[in-house]
Structure formats: C-alpha cells, structure tokens
Amino acid sequence: MTHPLLTDTADRKMLLLGNEAIARGALEAGVAFASAYPGTPSSEIALQFFHIAREQSDLYFEYSANEKVSLEMAAGAAMCGLRAIVSMKHVGLNVASDALLTLAYTGITGALVVAVADDPFMYSSQNEQDSRYYAKLSSLPMLEPSSVQEAKDMTHYAFDLSEILRSPVILRTTTRVNHASGVVSLGHLRRRVVAGSFHKDPYSYVCIPSVSRHLHPKLLKKTDQAANIADESSWNFIEGNGSFGVVCNGVSYGYVVDAITESGYKDRFKILRLGFSHPIPEKRILEFLDGCEKALVVEEGEPYLEEAVRVVAHKNGLTTPVFGKGDDLFSRLYEFDPAIVKNVLAKVFDMPFPIASPINTRDFPAAPPRPPNLCAGCPHRAAYLAVREVFGDSAIYPTDIGCYTLGLHAPLNMGDFLIAMGAGLGSAGGFARATGKKVVAFIGDSTFFHSGLSPLASAVYNRHNFLLVILDNGTTGMTGHQPHPGVDVSHLGLDKTQIDIESVVRGLGVKSVTTINPLHFAKAVEAVKRISSESGVSVLIMKAPCPLYEKTLPGHKSRRPYEVRPERCKNHRICLDRTGCPAFHIEENLVKIDSHRCTGCALCAQLCPEKAIRSAAREDNKR
Amino acid sequence: MKTTRIMIVAVGGQGNILAAKLLGEAALSCGIDVRMSEFHGMAQRGGVVESMVILGDGAGYCIADGEADVLLGFEPVETLRAARKCSARTLVITNTAPVLPFTVALGHAVYPDIPLALRSLASRVGKLTTLDATTLARLTGSVQSLNVVMLGALASSGVLSSIGTGAFEKAIQGKMKAPLALQNLRAFQSGYEACQNEIRGNSACAVE
Ligand code: SF4
Ligand code: SF4
Numbered sequence: 085m086t087h088p089l090l091t092d093t094a095d096r097k098m099l100l101l102g103n104e105a106i107a108r109g110a111l112e113a114g115v116a117f118a119s120a121y122p123g124t125p126s127s128e129i130a131l132q133f134f135h136i137a138r139e140q141s142d143l144y145f146e147y148s149a150n151e152k153v154s155l156e157m158a159a160g161a162a163m164c165g166l167r168a169i170v171s172m173k174h175v176g177l178n179v180a181s182d183a184l185l186t187l188a189y190t191g192i193t194g195a196l197v198v199a200v201a202d203d204p205f206m207y208s209s210q211n212e213q214d215s216r217y218y219a220k221l222s223s224l225p226m227l228e229p230s231s232v233q234e235a236k237d238m239t240h241y242a243f244d245l246s247e248i249l250r251s252p253v254i255l256r257t258t259t260r261v262n263h264a265s266g267v268v269s270l271g272h273l274r275r276r277v278v279a280g281s282f283h284k285d286p287y288s289y290v291c292i293p294s295v296s297r298h299l300h301p302k303l304l305k306k307t308d309q310a311a312n313i314a315d316e317s318s319w320n321f322i323e324g325n326g327s328f329g330v331v332c333n334g335v336s337y338g339y340v341v342d343a344i345t346e347s348g349y350k351d352r353f354k355i356l357r358l359g360f361s362h363p364i365p366e367k368r369i370l371e372f373l374d375g376c377e378k379a380l381v382v383e384e385g386e387p388y389l390e391e392a393v394r395v396v397a398h399k400n401g402l403t404t405p406v407f408g409k410g411d412d413l414f415s416r417l418y419e420f421d422p423a424i425v426k427n428v429l430a431k432v433f434d435m436p437f438p439i440a441s442p443i444n445t446r447d448f449p450a451a452p453p454r455p456p457n458l459c460a461g462c463p464h465r466a467a468y469l470a471v472r473e474v475f476g477d478s479a480i481y482p483t484d485i486g487c488y489t490l491g492l493h494a495p496l497n498m499g500d501f502l503i504a505m506g507a508g509l510g511s512a513g514g515f516a517r518a519t520g521k522k523v524v525a526f527i528g529d530s531t532f533f534h535s536g537l538s539p540l541a542s543a544v545y546n547r548h549n550f551l552l553v554i555l556d557n558g559t560t561g562m563t564g565h566q567p568h569p570g571v572d573v574s575h576l577g578l579d580k581t582q583i584d585i586e587s588v589v590r591g592l593g594v595k596s597v598t599t600i601n602p603l604h605f606a607k608a609v610e611a612v613k614r615i616s617s618e619s620g621v622s623v624l625i626m627k628a629p630c631p632l633y634e635k636t637l638p639g640h641k642s643r644r645p646y647e648v649r650p651e652r653c654k655n656h657r658i659c660l661d662r663t664g665c666p667a668f669h670i671e672e673n674l675v676k677i678d679s680h681r682c683t684g685c686a687l688c689a690q691l692c693p694e695k696a697i698r699s700a701a702r703e704d705n706k707r
Numbered sequence: 708m709k710t711t712r713i714m715i716v717a718v719g720g721q722g723n724i725l726a727a728k729l730l731g732e733a734a735l736s737c738g739i740d741v742r743m744s745e746f747h748g749m750a751q752r753g754g755v756v757e758s759m760v761i762l763g764d765g766a767g768y769c770i771a772d773g774e775a776d777v778l779l780g781f782e783p784v785e786t787l788r789a790a791r792k793c794s795a796r797t798l799v800i801t802n803t804a805p806v807l808p809f810t811v812a813l814g815h816a817v818y819p820d821i822p823l824a825l826r827s828l829a830s831r832v833g834k835l836t837t838l839d840a841t842t843l844a845r846l847t848g849s850v851q852s853l854n855v856v857m858l859g860a861l862a863s864s865g866v867l868s869s870i871g872t873g874a875f876e877k878a879i880q881g882k883m884k885a886p887l888a889l890q891n892l893r894a895f896q897s898g899y900e901a902c903q904n905e906i907r908g909n910s911a912c913a914v915e
Contacts, residue, residue, distance in 0.1 A: 099735050099741060230766075265741070266741065266743070338765070338766035338769075341766040341767075342765045345764075345765075424771075440772070440773030443791075443831040448790060448824060449787070452784060452808045452819075454754050455810065456754045459753075494815070669812045
C-alpha cells in the first residue's frame with residue numbers, strides 16, 4: 085500500500101499530525117536524505133521517512149546512533165548538493181550542537197533542514213530549554229510554524245531558503261505543533277535528486293583556524309542576507325492596524341488571534357506574527373512598532389522575541405512600552421493556554437477579555453494518580469529487583485534516559501541521578517570517587533550506543549570503581565521501538581549490521597562482563613552478588629526483550645499468563661508490593677492477575693514464597 | 708461553523724487518539740475545520756491520555772479550563788480528573804466502567820465513590836450522560852471498541868449536528884479493515900442508541 089504521505093494530488097486536504105506535515109513538507113521539497121535519533125515530540129517525523137524509505141528506495145533514511153551523528157550524516161549528503169533533513173528533540177540539539185555551530189561556518193551546497201522539537205511543560209523531557217537560542221548562537225536562520233499547515237509549508241520553504249543561503253536552516257517547533265493535528269492542503273511532490281557530487285575546497289571546508297577566520301565573516305554576511313529575506317518574508321506578517329501591538333510566534337499566535345477575535349476588539353489591535361524569527365527582522369519590527377501605543381510579546385519559554393523587540397525599539401529611539409515576561413505577566417515556565425494569554429492581554433491593555441468559568445471541582449474526591457509505570461512483563465523490573473536484592477539502599481544508582489527511568493517510582497525506587505543521555509554512566513565514577521560507596525549505574529541499549537561508549541572508555545582508562553548494568557531489551561522502547569545498532573532488523577528487510585554489545589564492552593577494555601536474563605531471577609541475583617565485590621569497572625548486561633516490541637516480531641508466540649492459586653496464596657501481597665507489575669489487581673480483597681495484561685514473564689512466580697503463582701498452562705494440563 | 712471544543716480523556720490503551728482521529732476525519736469530510744492536540748506524557752500503557760478536538764472557527768489547538776463544550780470521558784475517574792475543563796454549560800458524556808489505577812492496587816490511593824462523584828458533577832455542568840461503554844463494547848464483540856461506542860454516544864448528543872452519522876461511519880471504514888470496521892460500526896450504533904435511550908429515560912444509562 086502506498087504511504088498516505090505519498091499522495092500526489094495537489095490541493096487535496098488531509099488531516100495530518102504536525103510531525104506528518106513536516107515530513108510531507110520535506111517530501112514536497114524533494115528531500116533525498118533523512119536521518120534522526122528518535123525523541124519525543126519529534127519521533128513521528130523520522131517514522132514517516134523510515135516507512136517511506138522502505139517503499140521508495142531512492143529516499144535514504146537512517147536512524148543514527150545519536151543526534152550528532154545524524155546531523156553529520158545529513159551534512160555530508162548536503163555538502164554534495166542533496167536535500168537533507170535531520171530531526172531531533174530539543175535536548176538532542178545539545179548533542180548535535182558541536183557539529184552545528186561549525187557547520188554554520190562551512191555552510192552546505194545542497195539544502196539541510198534541522199528540525200528541532202521543544203517540549204514546554206516537559207511532557208516527556210528532562211528540561212524545557214528554549215532552542216531558539218541555538219539559532220542566535222549559531223547565526224543560522226530559523227523558522228517557527230504556528231499551525232499544522234504551516235509546519236508543512238515552512239518545511240518546504242526551509243529547503244528552498246537553505247539552498248539560497250547555502251546554509252542549514254533550523255525548523256523549530258513545540259510539542260503542541262508536533263503533536264497537533266490539523267487540515268492540510270497538499271502541494272505537489274517534487275522529484276528528488278538522489279545523486280550528488282562533492283567539490284573539494286579544503287580552504288572553505290576544513291575548519292582550521294586560518295580557514296575559520298575567513299569563514300566567520302562570510303557567515304555574518306550570510307546572516308545579513310538572511311535578515312533581509314526575513315524582513316521581506318511573508319512568514320513575518322502584520323495583521324490589523326490598531327494601536328495595541330501584540331508580537332507572537334508559534335502556538336501563541338493561535339491563542340492571540342482567538343482571544344482578540346472573540347473579544348470583538350479586532351480594530352484596537354495589531355498583531356505581528358514572527359515565523360522567520362532568526363535573524364530578527366528588524367525592519368519589520370520597526371514598521372510594526374510605528375504607531376503602537378504599547379506592545380506585548382506573547383511567546384512560550386524565554387524572552388527571545390521580547391529581547392529582540394526591546395533592542396529594535398532602543399536602537400531606533402522608540403519609547404514604546406514593551407511587555408512580555410514578568411511577575412504578573414507571562415511566565416518563562418511551561419506551556420500557555422488560551423486563558424493565560426487572555427489574562428495577560430487584559431492586564432496589559434486594560435480591557436476585559438472574558439475567560440470561561442470552570443466549575444468548582446475543589447470538593448470532588450481526589451482522582452487517584454496514574455503515574456507512568458513499567459509495562460507488565462517488562463524485564464527492567466526484574467533487573468532492578470535483582471540489583472536491589474543485593475545492594476538495597478546502600479548503593480548509589482545513577483540512571484539514564486529511557487523506559488527504565490520509570491524504575492524511579494515505588495515500589496522499585498531505583499534511580500538517584502538523571503540529567504542527560506549517557507550521564508548515568510558518565511557520572512558513576514564521580515559518585516564512587518567522592519563517596520567511596522558502591523555505585524551501580526544503569527543504561528539502556530539504545531542509550532548505550534547513543535552516549536555510552538566514550539564514558540565507558542573513560543571510566544576504564546581512569547580505573548574507576550563501579551558496576552554498570554546495561555538494560556538490553558533489544559529496542560528503543562520509550563520513543564516507539566525504533567531500531568539501534570544493537571538490533572537485528574533483517575525481518576524488516578533492512579540491510580544493517582547488528583553490533584553485539586558484549587563485544588563492544590570487551591573491546592573497550594572491560595575485563596568483567598556478564599550477560600544474563602534478568603527474568604531468570606535467582607541466577608540474576610547470583611550474578612549481581614558475584615560481581616558486587618569486584619573492583620574496577622564491571623559490566624552486567626541484563627538481556628531480555630521488551631515484551632511490547634517482541635509481540636511485533638515475526639513468529640512470536642505469546643507465553644501463557646500466570647495466575648494466583650487461591651488455595652496457596654497467603655494474601656501477604658509480597659508479589660504485588662515488590663514487583664509493582666500492573667497486571668496485578670485486587671478483587672474482593674484477594675490478589676488477582678489480569679490474564680489480558682500478564683505477559684507470562686514469571687517474575688512474580690519466582691518471588692512468591694508460597695509458590696502460589698503458576699502459569700495458567702499448567703492448570704489446563706491438569707484438567 | 709461556530710467553534711466547538713471537545714475534550715476526550717482516557718486511560719492509555721483505551722483508544723483515545725484513534726477516537727479523536729475518527730472524529731477529526733468525520734468533521735473534515737463534512738467540510739468543517741479541525742484542530743486537535745494529543746497528550747500522553749511518558750506512559751506507554753496505563754497513564755492518562757488527553758485529546759483536545761476543536762471544530763470550526765478559530766486558530767488555537769488548546770482548550771483552557773472551563774472552555775470545553777463537551778467532555779467525553781472513557782473512564783469515570785478520568786472524567787472527574789478533567790472536570791476543570793467544564794463550565795456550567797458543558798455536556799459531559801462518560802463511561803461508568805472503571806479502570807483501576809495501579810496506585811489503587813498497591814494501596815497507595817483510593818478509588819472514589821463514582822456514582823456519588825458523578826452526581827455532584829451532574830449538578831454543576833449543563834448535562835451529564837452516562838453509559839457503560841465497556842459492557843456495550845464487549846457486547847458488540849470487543850472491549851477494544853469502547854472508544855467507538857463513546858463516539859456513537861457523542862454523535863447522538865446533538866452537539867455535532869453538522870456531522871451526520873454517515874460521516875462517522877465513513878471515517879470508521881476509512882481507518883479500519885473490513886471485519887474490524889463492521890464490528891466498530893456495531894459499536895458506534897450501540898453507543899448511539901444507548902444515549903438515545905437515555906434521553907427517553909431508559910435506566911440502562913443512569914448513574915448507577
Ligand atoms: S508473570 Fe507476574 S510479573 Fe510477569 S507480567 Fe505476569 S503478573 Fe506481571
Ligand atoms: S506473594 Fe504469593 S502468597 Fe503472597 S500475596 Fe502474592 S501470590 Fe499470594
């Protein structure tokens with residue numbers, strides 16, 4: 085079946101997810117090369133290319149080991165004249181930034197779009213950094229869509245702009261664009277050019293100091309050229325001609341327009357929507373400020389546009405009061421919503437913006453929380469319990485980013501420090517040196533390939549003392565089961581080389597390496613015990629497939645669920661209290677296992693001291 | 708079309724996102740503009756999933772507190788959790804069959820008295836319609852289609868008068884393969900009728 089995003093009927097309307105719209109925009113621009121490391125809320129961009137490349141082999145797509153590699157990969161293709169896109173979440177750009185900031189100096193000869201998705205409110209991220217400052221830091225042009233339609237159109241435009249400027253272009257979105265859906269009018273699919281050529285020019289591309297000294301002024305010139313384009317760009321538009329000015333970007337634009345339309349004050353307001361927001365379109369801002377009594381900047385995150393508007397006003401001797409972030413104005417925290425925007429509009433412009441009145445819910449009974457939990461049958465649960473069995477609370481547990489981060493919650497309580505991909509392993513030696521305590525660091529298989537290799541080499545070289553547990557579930561679980569270099573993908577018809585983690589670890593000089601299935605619980609505990617007294621860096625690979633991913637593999641046979649035998653159960657709930665497996669529930673005050681959710685991992689059966697839990701299969705045999 | 712804001716809340720795995728998509732596709736086929744956003748936090752399974760569906764005029768993708776015209780809850784505790792989205796004119800349609808959060812199984816939290824809570828909710832919103840969508844879904848062949856039962860209930864509420872049942876049916880057929888589509892069409896019908904009956908005072912849909 086043809087992928088829906090390959091529909092080649094222009095003007096056809098489709099309901100698309102923001103991330104699908106970005107992928108469609110790239111296809112309409114004739115993208116030939118795409119790479120990514122998955123990360124919410126950007127993952128579905130790459131997912132489209134992953135599927136489409138399996139259908140149309142002239143589109144190259146790869147999941148690279150991390151964002152820096154994926155950017156470099158796309159840069160290589162774009163240096164040869166191809167149209168390339170790389171997508172990542174905001175913190176992924178931190179990883180890729182080393183390459184990006186000097187790639188800005190060399191520029192590219194084809195087109196390169198760097199799609200970066202911010203996550204205000206941190207729905208699924210460790211921070212809510214505002215990536216717009218990367219545009220400033222790198223001097224690269226940046227586009228910010230406000231709607232799903234614009235996500236498509238701007239992506240297409242980003243390729244054209246990149247080609248004109250011979251420079252990478254940043255496409256910056258936020259969760260509420262990436263994970264929004266809207267009606268999109270399609271354009272034509274441009275034919276992709278898949279073969280490029282590289283023209284050697286080391287004095288432009290090899291960034292030794294003497295070369296870079298020539299490239300930096302060139303970059304500043306390009307930035308001026310980009311600023312001129314931004315000043316004229318239809319992505320930076322002014323609506324209305326009232327004397328109350330509102331400057332906005334991204335999803336804030338929708339809130340502003342709706343608030344002003346609903347209130348009926350359209351003639352009092354003038355809106356400047358900045359969609360081409362780096363370099364700052366100074367002339368357009370000046371034109372806007374002209375005749376403004378006061379201006380309010382509506383932007384989630386940091387005061388990026390607010391600072392720019394103030395600078396423009398100051399440079400031009402304007403005294404227009406500019407409002408934005410502030411104690412009783414907009415916050416730098418979290419997401420906005422229509423009510424937040426209306427409240428500040430009302431305050432700054434001193435006019436009523438009626439807000440819906442929510443019903444009183446204060447006396448409602450508290451809704452029990454549903455914290456995210458490791459899935460039923462998740463092998464990470466067994467891995468954590470095995471380590472806890474040996475070290476309890478006495479060890480320090482730096483952890484990492486992935487599903488296994490959820491081990492933090494009760495009843496597992498595993499995870500003491502988490503900041504960035506690979507940082508659990510990176511920080512382990514520091515914790516151990518400083519305290520002399522046992523340190524057990526955790527890292528997932530995908531994260532290991534992303535950011536685990538260099539900290540492991542460093543730890544071995546510097547003779548640190550800790551145990552590293554690699555939780556190898558054979559996929560990138562959290563973001564939707566993408567492959568990584570340790571995964572066999574032959575069943576997908578993909579021609580990739582699977583890399584064996586144990587060999588990698590040995591290759592990096594680790595002497596003590598053990599691989600074990602954590603669901604063989606007694607053996608796993610035994611292994612942890614054995615390693616516990618070792619000095620130096622030991623690695624324990626806890627290997628068992630993610631049950632959700634496993635289900636999708638060809639020839640997979642599901643195991644029988646487990647059940648509690650009421651005649652043996654003493655109802656002390658050791659099983660439930662220790663595992664926290666969501667397949668358990670209490671029915672008429674007795675422990676029960678939900679046969680639809682239980683994957684038959686057998687962990688609880690191994691923990692029950694009464695041997696009261698057994699596979700439902702045995703029951704059948706008995707009958 | 709005048710802006711209509713529909714908040715859909717569910718537990719992970721109940722098919723919230725698909726229901727929102729079907730609603731969106733049905734609206735699109737009737738020429739109505741659609742803006743939606745979806746949120747599922749870190750949870751792959753068992754967490755809270757929210758969809759905001761905004762039909763008709765406007766530019767925003769988000770529903771603020773008190774702004775929902777309809778709150779469609781696939782699970783009663785989730786309906787309560789999202790009650791702040793309601794105003795005194797909101798239509799609330801909720802499934803009454805609970806999905807116990809794991810925190811309750813662990814004894815870390817209590818599951819509230821639902822009939823009692825729904826009665827106080829009913830007294831504060833425009834209208835509360837309840838149905839045991841889980842049972843209805845099971846009767847039509849699969850618990851999985853409780854999302855489509857709920858869509859049927861929404862379709863019969865009259866709030867979406869410009870989207871005919873035909874549009875929903877077309878959307879279901881467009882997104883699912885034949886046998887599954889047939890079963891879901893039955894589910895849609897069953898949700899539709901359940902709420903029609905409720906309007907006529909059938910106790911099958913009453914709070915308890
Ligand atoms: S066997 Fe036990 S621990 Fe494993 S999934 Fe089933 S109930 Fe959960
Ligand atoms: S650990 Fe065994 S005996 Fe104890 S409650 Fe669980 S099943 Fe029953």
